[in-house]
Amino acid sequence: MGLFILRRSGVMIITAICLTFIVFFLTNLYPNLEKLAKTQGNFRMSDEAVTSWLDSRGYTQPIFVKYGQWLGVVPGWQFENDKGEITGRCFKGKKTPEEAAAEAGLCGIIQGHWGQSTVFKNEVGTIVGARLSRTGALMFWVLILMIPSALIVGVLAGMREGSKTDRTLSTFSILTTATPEYVSGVILITVFASSAVGLKWFKGTATAAAKNMPDGYGWAFMPDWMVGFWYRVAEAPTFENFFLPVLTISMFGMGYIARMTRASMAEVMTAQYIRTARLKGVKFKDIVMKHALRNALIAPFTVIMLQIPWLLNGVVIVETLFNFKGFGWALVQAAGNNDIELLLGISVVSVVVVLITQLISDIGYVYLNPRIRIS
Secondary structure, eight states: OHHHHHHHHHHHHHHHHHHHHHHHHHHTSHHHHHHHHHHHSOTTOOHHHHHHHHHTTTTTSOHHHHHHHHHTSSOOOEEEOTTSOEEETTEEEEEOHHHHHHHOSOOSTTTTOOOBOTTTOSBHHHHHHHHHHHHHHHHHHHHHHHHHHHHHHHHHHHHTTTSHHHHHHHHHHHHHHHSOHHHHHHHHHHHHTOTTTSOOSSOOOOHHHHHTOOSSSOGGGSOHHHHHHHHHHHHSOOHHHHHHHHHHHHHHHHHHHHHHHHHHHHHHHTSHHHHHHHHTTOOHHHIIIIIIHHHHTHHHHHHHHHHHHHHHHHTHHHHHHTTOOSHHHHHHHHHHTTOHHHHHHHHHHHHHHHHHHHHHHHHHHHHHOTTOOOO
């Protein structure tokens, strides 16, 4: 097992380097860098001014050198202007040659230097940590609601394949999986949060405060109930406005897990040892709980573990729809505003979460299924 984990860890590191380099290469294409220079400087900048701006910030270096500096295995860039003042990646402000030489060194992702966000004007690590914690809370409650519900639906459907219960639950699972989050989210908001329909079970408040906020959402042109609901989800989430995003994500993922569990349970219930237990007169409840359930959960376990990276990166639509300022919302803001450093920071977190989740899934699969041999 130790050799298996070590080998998989090595593959993970290589995969992480390859994936982050691809993202780094795509975000550092010249059109993106030119747009960044004009956004931070002046949209009427000449080509020479754009080149000068990029050169003074290390963007014109070879791609492998820039990637090494960002990763933290190559010393950070330094630029000296006509006045003899030096700016660099590893320090803020302008330094003298002596001060720059003293502070020169490695300063990348490995050393904890994630860069500065051009949109939020803050450290990327701080932004990612804050947004990730909000999405983490959302993911936690989604998993709490989604996994037990999906397993119950799948087990009940697979226990008696072909019955009315099986057909009803299978139809429900297919409908939830086939309905995109932006459709189910709009339906839930309209039905349960809109005053126009009448079911104001999940309503928002602080409408006046939201309309007075000059943050560019255009809330002054929205209905009062929508303004209050979105404002509360974004700034002060409570059960009555936080439950709908959780339910929207849970419904979409629950159907897939339930269908996988149903297929696995139906296959196990036709196995020879289950038939033998029935012939011996073992109670049906004991057959399901003691013999069938563990073997039936082997395949769904992998699917459940893969839901974690899907939740981390797949909540973009839901967080944007409900104005929930989490990890997906930050990704949309970074992509829409060409925030290169923030995009790279988000990509690192996403890659690490996906790879670690896959490793845990592989280890758990080996423990659940003793028939798998580690070569």
